[in-house]
Every structure is written in structure tokens, then in C-alpha cells.
Amino acid sequence: MNNDAAFIEHAYSLMSDQQILLAYLGDVTPDIINAILKGVKNDNTSFKEEELLTKKKVYNIIVESLENIKRHSEVEEKEHHPSLFLLGKKDTHYFVVTGNYIYNDQIENLKKMIDYVNNLNKDDIKAAYRSILADGTLSVKGGAGLGIIDMAIKSGNKLEYVFQPIEENISFYILKTLVSSLSD
Amino acid sequence: MDALIIDQTEFSPKVVLDPGNKRFEFSGESRPENAGKFYEPVVKWLEGFYKELNALKTSGGITYPITIHFSLDYFNSTSAKHLLDVLKQLDLIKKAQIEVVIKWHYHEMDEDMKESGEEFSKLIEVPFEFVLRQE
Numbered sequence: 001m002n003n004d005a006a007f008i009e010h011a012y013s014l015m016s017d018q019q020i021l022l023a024y025l026g027d028v029t030p031d032i033i034n035a036i037l038k039g040v041k042n043d044n045t046s047f048k049e050e051e052l053l054t055k056k057k058v059y060n061i062i063v064e065s066l067e068n069i070k071r072h073s074e075v076e077e078k079e080h081h082p083s084l085f086l087l088g089k090k091d092t093h094y095f096v097v098t099g100n101y102i103y104n105d106q107i108e109n110l111k112k113m114i115d116y117v118n119n120l121n122k123d124d125i126k127a128a129y130r131s132i133l134a135d136g137t138l139s140v141k142g143g144a145g146l147g148i149i150d151m152a153i154k155s156g157n158k159l160e161y162v163f164q165p166i167e168e169n170i171s172f173y174i175l176k177t178l179v180s181s182l183s184d
Numbered sequence: 185m186d187a188l189i190i191d192q193t194e195f196s197p198k199v200v201l202d203p204g205n206k207r208f209e210f211s212g213e214s215r216p217e218n219a220g221k222f223y224e225p226v227v228k229w230l231e232g233f234y235k236e237l238n239a240l241k242t243s244g245g246i247t248y249p250i251t252i253h254f255s256l257d258y259f260n261s262t263s264a265k266h267l268l269d270v271l272k273q274l275d276l277i278k279k280a281q282i283e284v285v286i287k288w289h290y291h292e293m294d295e296d297m298k299e300s301g302e303e304f305s306k307l308i309e310v311p312f313e314f315v316l317r318q319e
Contacts, residue, residue, distance in 0.1 A: 030217050034195065037215075053293045056258065060296075063215060063260050126303060133268055134307050146261040154296065 021046045022087040027076055028069045028100075036085065037062065046089065050182075057154040057179045058094050062087065064147040065098045065175060071147075075101040075170055093157075094179045102173045107163050110173065113145055114159050117152045125152055151177050185236050188229040196222055197256060201229055208252040214259035214267070223266035230273035238280050249283035255317065256289075256297065264300075268307060275308045289315045 015023065021043070024036060040059055047055040062085075069076075069083050076083055084099035102110075120128060129149045152159055157178040164172040185203055192198035197212040216222035252274060259267060271286070278284045288301035298314060305312040 038194070052291075053295065056294065056296065059258065060260075067260065067262070126299075130303055130306060133264055133303075146264065150261040150264075 018088055019090050020086055020088045022085075024085040026082045028066055028073065028083050028085070030070075033063075033066045033070070036066065040087070054094065054179055054182050058087070058096065060154045061096045061151050061177050061179065064151045065096055065177065068147055068175070069098055069100045072100065072102050072106060072173075075103060079170070081170075089181070092181050094181060096177045096179075097174065099172060099174045101166065101170050104165075104169050104171055107171060107173075111161070111163070113148050114161055114175075117149055118158045120152075122153075122156075125149060129153060155179055185233055188225065190226075197259075199226055201226070201233070203233070206248060206251075208250065209255065210253070210267075210270075211255040211257075213257050214263040216263070219260075219262045219266050223263075223269065227266075227269050227273060230270065230277075234273060234276050234280070237277060237282050241280065241282060249285060250277065251285045251287060253287045253289060254301070258297075259300075268304065271304055271308045271310065274310045278310045284310045286310050286312045287315050288312050289317045291317045 022036065022039060024032065026032065037059065040055075040062060047058075066085065069085075073083075075081055079101065081101040083101075084097070086095070086097040086099075088095050088097075117125060117128070129146065132146050132149065148159070155177045157180065160176040160178075162172075162174040164174065166172050187202035187204060188199065189202065190196075190199040192212040195213055196216040197210050197214045200207050200209040202208070274284050274286065286305075288298075288305075290297040290301065301312055301314060
């Protein structure tokens with residue numbers, strides 16, 4: 001128990017230092033997505049009443065990030081690598097972080113997509129959203145492109161990503177999305 | 185034509201397509217686990233409705249404009265594609281010279297929902313009216 005206590009203290013200070021509101025490590029299943037979203041919807045402590053729009057933006061981004069993990073869950077399923085989800089608030093920003101393992105052959109497309117979105121201004125992002133919506137050129141995985149664009153629109157900030165090489169053909173994909181808190 | 189009514193769940197919207205009572209409405213949250221499966225009967229129903237309206241029109245039977253209310257709290261990007269399919273069906277009805285109006289409801293604080301409506305309105309011909317939600 002003494003060892004446990006040290007570990008728990010460590011976990012506690014780590015999470016409070018980083019101002020983590022919600023953390024999950026495991027497989028991202030539809031039930032887990034629903035549970036996380038219910039929790040966020042009913043959370044009136046982390047989100048003040050005057051921050052309803054911020055909360056909706058965060059909610060939106062959580063949906064798209066978790067569905068994004070579910071869309072790229074081959075490694076999660078085949079290699080039994082669980083995925084990570086974090087929601088937190090640092091200074092004047094809420095942040096949503098996902099970390100999941102993907103096969104390296106997916107990296108190029110993801111990078112291309114995120115870099116493309118990050119280099120667009122607000123009006124151009126919306127035009128990109130409309131054109132993907134209208135001509136139906138969704139990715140074969142059922143809308144990954146539209147999801148990323150939607151996250152960028154709701155965030156209003158650049159999407160941050162890292163691909164950490166893990167094994168010969170597998171990398172750890174971290175995606176961080178910020179939402180500026182309107183009331184701060 | 186029989187009404188199509190789908191009850192709201194926590195993650196899927198309420199759908200009311202009820203010509204008998206002149207009520208056409210989408211409300212709530214749209215994030216169904218399988219959006220394709222959820223919207224398929226809706227689009228099918230609208231296809232049937234379009235055919236019926238067209239037949240009625242030739243016999244001079246339509247006397248009212250069709251007003252469709254969208255009063256959504258939230259929809260995900262996968263639903264957006266299917267909502268556009270719904271809106272395209274409304275476009276067909278309009279192209280058949282039947283008056284259609286979309287009323288897009290949004291909360292005052294929810295600029296994002298208003299913008300989503302504006303984006304949709306750029307993709308179809310049916311006119312959008314934006315309505316502030318009171319509740």
C-alpha cells in the first residue's frame with residue numbers, strides 16, 4: 001500500500017498540475033464515447049454557465065477526436081494498444097488531447113490533412129468544409145477529412161500533432177486541440 | 185402520405201415529417217452511432233413525399249407552402265453529410281415549383297449553429313430563415 005500511496009500521490013500531482021478534468025486510457029468503444037460525452041454534458045463545474053458556447057465547442061471537438069480514434073482503431077484492436085483521451089484546462093484554454101497508435105502508412109495522409117487545414121484562414125477553412133461536404137469526397141474511412149476540418153473551425157486555433165515512432169510500422173499519434181475560453 | 189416520426193434519444197434527433205398536421209421538424213442532437221442507417225428512412229420518406237407532391241401539383245392540390253424547422257442543439261460531421269442529403273431532397277421539391285422554406289433555429293449564444301446553417305444555405309437553393317430560439 002505504501003508503494004501505491006506514492007504512485008497515487010504522483011498521479012494526483014501530475015493530473016492537478018496539468019489541470020486534467022477528465023482522463024481515459026483504454027479502447028474507444030461507442031459506449032465509452034457516450035459515457036465521456038454524458039459526463040461532459042452534465043459537467044457544470046468545469047464549464048461555467050456563461051461559457052455555454054465554449055462548452056459546445058469543446059463537446060464538438062471531443063466527438064470528432066474520439067470518432068477519429070475509432071476510425072483508426074486497427075492497431076488498438078489488433079495489437080491491443082489502448083488509446084488515451086485527455087480533457088483539461090490550462091490558463092485560458094481548454095484542451096482536448098488524443099493519443100493512439102496507428103500504422104505508419106496512415107501518417108502521410110493525416111499530416112497532409114492537418115497541415116493543409118492549419119495553413120488556411122477562417123474563410124478558407126469554411127470553403128474547404130463546404131466543398132468536402134458538397135462533392136462527397138470523404139475519405140474511405142467515412143469522413144476523416146470533414147472531422148478534422150470541423151475541429152479546426154470550432155477550435156479557432158492551430159491543431160497540434162506529433163507522430164512518435166514506436167515500432168517498425170507503428171507510431172503513437174498525438175493530436176491536441178485548443179479552445180479559447182471566452183469568459184477569461 | 186403517412187407521417188414519419190422518430191423519437192428523440194440522447195444522441196439522435198427527433199424527426200417529425202407529418203403532412204397531415206403540416207409539421208416538419210428536426211430537433212435535438214444528431215450523433216447517431218450509424219448515421220447512414222438513421223437517415224436512410226428519412227431521405228426515402230422525402231423521396232416519396234416529393235413524388236406525391238408532384239402528383240398533387242398536377243391536379244392542383246397543394247395550397248400551402250412547406251415549412252421545415254431545424255432546431256438542432258448539435259450535430260457531428262458525419263451527420264452533416266446526411267443532413268445535406270435531406271436538404272437536397274427539399275431542393276428537389278422546390279425545383280418542382282412547390283414553395284419550401286427552411287427555418288433554422290439557433291440559440292443567441294450559439295453562433296456556431298447559425299454559421300452551420302449559413303454553410304448549408306450556400307449549398308442548396310431552398311431559402312433559409314434564421315430564427316432565434318427562446319428556450
